[in-house]
Amino acid sequence: MDNVIVVQQEGRKPLYVLVDDVLDIGRECDGLLLVDERVSRRHLEIRNEHGRLIVTDLGSSNGTFLDGQRIGAPVALLSSSRIELGSTVITLHRVPVGRDTKVVPNPRDTMIGAADVVRPVRPSAGTEDIRRTSIENVAMDVATSDSDAIQQAMGADDTVTIMFSDIESSTEKALAMGDVAWMDVLGHHNRIFEQQVQRHGGRIIKNQGDGYMVTFGSARRALLCAAGVQADLQGHEAVDPQRAIRVRIGCHTGEAIHDASGDLFGRHVIIAARVANLAEGAQVLVSSIVREITAARGDLTFGEPQPVQLKGVVGTQHVHEFDWAAAPG
Numbered sequence: 634m635d636n637v638i639v640v641q642q643e644g645r646k647p648l649y650v651l652v653d654d655v656l657d658i659g660r661e662c663d664g665l666l667l668v669d670e671r672v673s674r675r676h677l678e679i680r681n682e683h684g685r686l687i688v689t690d691l692g693s694s695n696g697t698f699l700d701g702q703r704i705g706a707p708v709a710l711l712s713s714s715r716i717e718l719g720s721t722v723i724t725l726h727r728v729p730v731g732r733d734t735k736v737v738p739n740p741r742d743t744m745i746g747a748a749d750v751v752r753p754v755r756p757s758a759g760t761e762d763i764r765r766t767s768i769e770n771v772a773m774d775v776a777t778s779d780s781d782a783i784q785q786a787m788g789a790d791d792t793v794t795i796m797f798s799d800i801e802s803s804t805e806k807a808l809a810m811g812d813v814a815w816m817d818v819l820g821h822h823n824r825i826f827e828q829q830v831q832r833h834g835g836r837i838i839k840n841q842g843d844g845y846m847v848t849f850g851s852a853r854r855a856l857l858c859a860a861g862v863q864a865d866l867q868g869h870e871a872v873d874p875q876r877a878i879r880v881r882i883g884c885h886t887g888e889a890i891h892d893a894s895g896d897l898f899g900r901h902v903i904i905a906a907r908v909a910n911l912a913e914g915a916q917v918l919v920s921s922i923v924r925e926i927t928a929a930r931g932d933l934t935f936g937e938p939q940p941v942q943l944k945g946v947v948g949t950q951h952v953h954e955f956d957w958a959a960a961p962g
Contacts, residue, residue: 636651636652636653636681636684636686637649637650637651637652637725637726638650638652638679638686638710638723638724638725638726639723639724639725639726640658640665640721640722640723641721641722641723641724642667642669642720642721642722643720649726650665652679652680652681652686653681654680654681655678655679655680655681656678656679656680657675657677657678657691658672658676658677658678658679658718658723659672659673659674659675659676659677659691659693660672660673660674660676661674661675661766662674662675662676667718667719667721669718669719669720669721670719671695671718671719671720672693672695672718672719672721673691673692673693673694673695673911673913674766674910674911674913675691675910675911675944676690676691676693676697676718676719677689677690677691677693677697677716677718678691678942679710679723685709685710686709686710686725687707687708687709687710688704688707688708688709688710688716688723689706689707689942690704690705691911691941691942692911692939692940692941692952693718694913694916695718695719696718697716697717697718698716698717698718699714699715699716700714700715701717705940706940710723710724710725711725712725766799766844766910767799767800767803767841767842767843767844768797768798768799768844768883768906768909768910769906769910770841770842770844771797771799771839771840771841771844771845771846771906772797772846772902772903772905772906792886792887792888793848793849793850793886793887793888794848794849794850794851794852794854794855794884794885794886794923795846795847795848795884795885795886795887795901795902795905796835796845796846796847796848796849796855796858796859796882796883796884796905796909797844797845797846797882797883797905797906797908797909797910798826798844798845798847798859798862798880798881798882798883798909799842799843799844799845799880799881799909800819800822800843800878800879800880800914801878801879801880801881801913801914801915802879802914803842803843803878806818806878810876814876817876818876818878819843821869822843822866822878822880823840825862825865825866825869826845826862826880829858829861829862829865830845830847830858832858832861833849833854833855833857833858833861834849834850834851834854835847835848835849835854835855835858836848836849846902846905846906852884852886852923852926852927853926853927853930853933855884855923856884856917856919856923856927856933856955856957856960857960857961857962859882859884859917859955859957860917860955860957860958860960860962861962862880862882863880863882863915863917863957863958864957864958866878866879866880866915867915878914879913879914879915880914880915881909881912881913881914881915881916881917881918882909882912882916882917882918883905883906883907883908883909883910883911883912883917883918883919883952884905884908884909884917884918884919884920884923884955885901885904885905885908885919885920885922885923886901886920886922886923886926887900887901887904887905887922888901900946903943903945903946904920904943904946904950905920907943907944907945907946908920908943908950908952911941911952916954917954917955917957918952918953918954918955919935919952919953919955920950920951920952920953921938921950921951921952921953923953924953924955932960932961933955933956933959933960934955934956934959934960935953935954935955935956936953936954936955936956937953938951938952938953939951939952939953939954
């Protein structure tokens with residue numbers, strides 16, 4: 634059974650997972666969920682290609698390691714291979730599964746790490762978006778909205794920089810704080826965000842829960858806005874650490890023109906949303922074109938390019954971490 638993997642965490646029972654198509658693994662994804670602070674939201678992908686399992690790192694912060702070496706490109710999972718991410722080890726199960734061994738079919742939202750048993754958390758009928766991030770919810774809302782109205786809001790035939798943001802682990806924080814405290818924290822977050830957007834000449838296209846989609850006529854102003862948001866939240870954390878929140882932000886620049894089907898418009902929104910989804914709390918990630926546009930002046934600092942596969946986008950893309958703490962102002 635070459636398409637069965639064994640997922641192991643220290644002190645827990647091994648989990649046998651059947652991979653018959655594509656499986657995402659991370660802390661917040663549409664696949665296998667790991668409770669591990671060192672694992673990214675969408676950490677890696679395992680794809681079944683004609684019986685071979687191909688492992689791809691999805692731009693994770695702490696990396697995916699094959700036999701002790703960090704992988705930068707897709708690799709085949711061999712019988713002797715050992716994949717490590719955080720405290721989790723993944724190996725290929727080459728022998729037939731025994732009668733007493735439970736195999737989980739290619740899972741969607743199966744959580745491992747919170748207990749010794751697998752806890753399925755599939756959304757029930759009518760709640761399909763329960764595991765989506767606020768970024769994805771905003772992007773989907775934009776995609777299903779009237780395209781002419783959105784086009785008018787963004788500015789017809791303009792090149793715009795699109796920003797998506799949300800609060801990291803907002804559902805868990807809301808449950809921990811309680812409704813009253815969480816609404817106070819969310820209101821403070823919204824005021825900070827909207828003040829910075831106004832200060833830097835941005836336009837809020839959508840706001841849903843803790844998620845925002847904003848456009849800017851200048852990529853530089855978009856990054857200075859992101860830096861301002863992160864700096865204000867960091868200052869708030871120093872004053873009130875019990876109510877601290879961490880926001881993740883992603884930016885991409887593209888033409889706002891769209892054809893009759895809306896494909897071109899939709900592509901840039903998708904890229905911006907996917908870039909934001911790769912970010913961790915208190916992190917700003919940008920597409921390669923945003924870096925190219927804004928790096929010329931020399932006063933904005935970026936990390937090395939990270940090759941990533943963005944869901945719904947063909948081909949390898951590159952993202953850069955923006956050092957917002959070093960930004961002017």
